[in-house]
Amino acid sequence: xxxxxxxxxxxxxxxxxxxxxxxxxxxxxxxxxxxISSLAVGHSETPELSRLTFVxxxxxxxxxxxxxxxxxxIDVVRVSEFAEDQVVARELxxxxxxxxxxxxxxxxxxxxxxxxxxxxxAPSSIIVEITGDEEKIDALMALLKPFGIREVMxxxxxxxxxxxxxxAQREKSQASSNGPHASAPTDYEGA
Amino acid sequence: xxxxxAQMVCESLIKEGVDTVFGIVGGxxxxxxxxxxxxxxIRHILCRHEQGAGHAAEGYSRATGQVGVAWATSGPGATxxxxxxxxxxxxxxxxVCITGQVGRPAIGRDAFQETDITxxxxxxxxxxxxxxxxxxxxRVIKEAFHIARTGxxxxxxxxxxxxxxxxxxxxxxxxxxxxxGYKPVMDGHPNMIKRAAKLIAEAERPLILxxxxxxxxxxxxxxxxxxxxxxxxxxxxxxGISSFPSNHVLYTGMPGMHGMAYASLAIxxxxxxxxxxxxxxxxxxxxxxxxxxxxxxIHVDIDxxxxxxxxxxxxxxxxxxxxxxLQLNDQVQPKTHPQWIKEIDQLKERHPLVRAKDSDKxxxxxxxxxxxxxxxxxxxxxxxxxxxxMWAAQFFRFNHPNLFHTSGGLGTMGFEVxxxxxxxxxxxxxxxxxxxxxxxxQMTMSELATMxxxxxxxxxxxxxxxxxxxxRQWQQFFYDKRYVATMYTHNPDFVKLADAFGMPAARVTxxxxxxxxxxxxxxxxxxxxxxxxxxVEENVFPMIPAGQSTTEMMxxxxxxxxxxx
Ligand SMILES: Cc1ncc(C[n+]2csc(CCOP(=O)(O)OP(=O)(O)O)c2C)c(N)n1
Numbered sequence: 139x140x141x142x143x144x145x146x147x148x149x150x151x152x153x154x155x156x157x158x159x160x161x162x163x164x165x166x167x168x169x170x171x172x173x174i175s176s177l178a179v180g181h182s183e184t185p186e187l188s189r190l191t192f193v194x195x196x197x198x199x200x201x202x203x204x205x206x207x208x209x210x211x212i213d214v215v216r217v218s219e220f221a222e223d224q225v226v227a228r229e230l231x232x233x234x235x236x237x238x239x240x241x242x243x244x245x246x247x248x249x250x251x252x253x254x255x256x257x258x259x260a261p262s263s264i265i266v267e268i269t270g271d272e273e274k275i276d277a278l279m280a281l282l283k284p285f286g287i288r289e290v291m292x293x294x295x296x297x298x299x300x301x302x303x304x305x306a307q308r309e310k311s312q313a314s315s316n317g318p319h320a321s322a323p324t325d326y327e328g329a
Numbered sequence: 330x331x332x333x334x335a336q337m338v339c340e341s342l343i344k345e346g347v348d349t350v351f352g353i354v355g356g357x358x359x360x361x362x363x364x365x366x367x368x369x370x371i372r373h374i375l376c377r378h379e380q381g382a383g384h385a386a387e388g389y390s391r392a393t394g395q396v397g398v399a400w401a402t403s404g405p406g407a408t409x410x411x412x413x414x415x416x417x418x419x420x421x422x423x424x425v426c427i428t429g430q431v432g433r434p435a436i437g438r439d440a441f442q443e444t445d446i447t448x449x450x451x452x453x454x455x456x457x458x459x460x461x462x463x464x465x466x467x468r469v470i471k472e473a474f475h476i477a478r479t480g481x482x483x484x485x486x487x488x489x490x491x492x493x494x495x496x497x498x499x500x501x502x503x504x505x506x507x508x509x510g511y512k513p514v515m516d517g518h519p520n521m522i523k524r525a526a527k528l529i530a531e532a533e534r535p536l537i538l539x540x541x542x543x544x545x546x547x548x549x550x551x552x553x554x555x556x557x558x559x560x561x562x563x564x565x566x567x568x569g570i571s572s573f574p575s576n577h578v579l580y581t582g583m584p585g586m587h588g589m590a591y592a593s594l595a596i597x598x599x600x601x602x603x604x605x606x607x608x609x610x611x612x613x614x615x616x617x618x619x620x621x622x623x624x625x626x627i628h629v630d631i632d633x634x635x636x637x638x639x640x641x642x643x644x645x646x647x648x649x650x651x652x653x654x655l656q657l658n659d660q661v662q663p664k665t666h667p668q669w670i671k672e673i674d675q676l677k678e679r680h681p682l683v684r685a686k687d688s689d690k691x692x693x694x695x696x697x698x699x700x701x702x703x704x705x706x707x708x709x710x711x712x713x714x715x716x717x718x719m720w721a722a723q724f725f726r727f728n729h730p731n732l733f734h735t736s737g738g739l740g741t742m743g744f745e746v747x748x749x750x751x752x753x754x755x756x757x758x759x760x761x762x763x764x765x766x767x768x769x770x771q772m773t774m775s776e777l778a779t780m781x782x783x784x785x786x787x788x789x790x791x792x793x794x795x796x797x798x799x800x801r802q803w804q805q806f807f808y809d810k811r812y813v814a815t816m817y818t819h820n821p822d823f824v825k826l827a828d829a830f831g832m833p834a835a836r837v838t839x840x841x842x843x844x845x846x847x848x849x850x851x852x853x854x855x856x857x858x859x860x861x862x863x864x865v866e867e868n869v870f871p872m873i874p875a876g877q878s879t880t881e882m883m884x885x886x887x888x889x890x891x892x893x894x
Binding site: 157165166169206207209210211213215216 | 447448451452455456459476508509510511632633634636637638
């Protein structure tokens with residue numbers, strides 16, 4: 139059940155690769171009473187910096203607070219929130235489906251419709267790889283469910299802003315205006 | 330030249346200007362201790378409990394503005410530091426705590442005296458480190474001090490395994506830190522400064538609410554300049570006390586739960602609040618929806634996360650308070666508000682702070698009053714937590730900045746003994762008074778031994794009401810006087826106790842004896858304790874119950890001829 143005022147927010151944090159950084163970020167968000175529904179971590183375009191993408195549920199106030207608190211972490215270089223309509227979001231899933239000689243072709247047909255891939259075939263199961271937004275993956279899983287889903291691995295959401303703007307530019311231009319700390323989502327100039 | 334990890338720790342501390350460390354030995358930190366004799370520049374004060382060492386380092390830092398340093402061994406030594414670290418975190422006190430850790434091969438195996446102290450302190454430090462290579466020590470210590478003392482200050486913990494302390498590595502101390510994610514904003518945004526100056530020019534009933542940021546950034550003179558130039562009355566928060574001269578005509582006291590009624594009422598009437606280096610704590614604001622309803626708010630803080638956290642400001646300014654005030658003072662025009670000042674004077678008249686009963690009994694308020702008069706605004710005062718803390722906040726007067734220190738954010742009982750010790754070590758030129766509760770005193774009194782051993786001449790005023798007074802007051806008001814677990818049936822004899830520690834002491838049971846005892850303490854060249862056996866059922870007024878507002882404020886009835894205001 140959705141709590142009033144709550145919605146999904148996609149945030150990315152550019153962080154220094156230091157021991158415990160993931161722990162710091164996750165523990166901070168937890169302490170502010172915010173639930174992380176998806177989290178993905180990987181290297182960024184800059185060596186020694188990683189990018190975390192996470193989806194959190196919360197009202198605007200608590201998300202803004204979380205963002206400002208994230209900024210306070212020494213290892214966090216930049217936090218950005220994506221507007222849902224300006225973002226390309228993808229998730230990767232691996233799904234192990236039970237198959238029999240009789241059902242295999244039907245499963246393959248469904249996989250083809252979703253432009254997913256079969257990456258492993260065994261006598262009684264296959265592994266399907268699919269990339270897409272969460273709804274697409276949910277839809278495929280719903281169709282595969284009657285055959286028997288034995289195992290699922292989902293990567294969590296990765297997100298990137300549409301168009302030519304890149305995070306590094308946003309990071310730079312905001313840093314020069316009033317320093318990275320003051321350029322957290324609340325616009326202090328306009329407040 | 331190659332040095333051991335332990336030598337590198339000492340070399341790095343010296344580079345950072347450290348001259349005093351508070352601590353206790355143990356297995357994992359032993360290599361560091363065994364190296365200390367090579368570094369006579371570092372004074373080590375052997376405490377009796379690591380919590381004491383931590384608070385002493387805090388007291389040292391609060392009194393001097395320098396980074397305080399405490400260290401401890403692994404496991405229980407490290408966990409004993411936790412309360413002091415949390416206290417420092419809540420009050421933005423720069424602290425570097427160094428803990429020994431079990432050797433690297435033993436980490437993660439539940440080895441003897443192993444605790445995950447970086448995990449434990451993650452949410453209560455500004456940053457922390459587990460150092461896994463001796464070669465990293467110089468960089469880590471450089472960063473630790475930089476992080477602790479810049480921006481919004483706070484505690485940093487450095488955990489070093491025993492074998493890292495004995496490993497050899499080249500000692501190269503970096504000139505600079507490289508922390509791309511950490512660049513505190515120092516100057517206020519020019520547009521915001523302009524808007525703030527405009528609001529000040531337009532305001533008819535402006536009020537300054539000055540917090541801990543004033544003393545942290547050293548903005549005492551700048552605050553005074555702003556207040557005088559634009560004739561703005563100044564209220565100080567608990568941690569802002571002594572950031573503005575108490576005898577100044579514009580001084581308007583402390584607001585909030587146990588603040589002066591006139592200060593809280595003035596906030597209700599203000600049309601502009603300049604919140605300077607304060608964070609709108611719930612003890613200050615009461616019910617948020619009723620707080621400063623008629624006022625626009627200018628909020629200056631170095632921590633962007635404080636802006637909009639509890640109160641949405643009209644003009645937010647992120648920056649170092651001193652720098653922001655310098656910018657602001659440039660643009661603010663001289664102004665007067667005679668009508669407003671008159672109204673505030675009337676509030677002070679109608680709601681005087683002290684309605685001290687003219688009683689022969691020994692009242693805690695009398696004790697604080699007489700120490701105030703005897704020390705004449707020149708002493709440094711450290712308090713514990715509870716009723717005595719609030720009376721101290723209400724009645725002490727200070728002529729200079731940075732003379733009043735208390736555990737504000739965490740409200741840590743027991744702070745009063747070791748923090749006073751650390752403050753006295755940092756400021757040997759001042760007389761330091763510890764205004765202690767009999768409850769809090771008993772939590773950390775083992776440090777009396779440390780003070781006698783090192784002749785640290787703190788004067789202790791134990792406000793002995795034979796109970797956990799503040800909680801007893803809540804029980805009296807909100808639980809029909811059901812005094813559960815607040816009344817002591819046997820307190821130790823504090824005079825004998827002091828004697829056992831080797832400290833002279835006096836007992837005061839009557840009002841007429843206060844002054845002589847205080848003067849005896851002041852004249853004694855060394856630590857001294859006074860056991861003030863005060864009335865039990867005295868209450869702190871005014872009181873705004875938690876989560877309520879000035880309409881629910883309880884005041885003592887006015888007593889004609891109340892002695893002091
Ligand atoms: C470490 C700690 N434990 C418990 C409390 C809760 N508490 C707040 S005030 C208080 C009573 C303090 O008694 P005392 O030190 O004698 O001072 P008094 O209020 O009597 O002046 C207590 C128990 C606290 N603040 N800190």
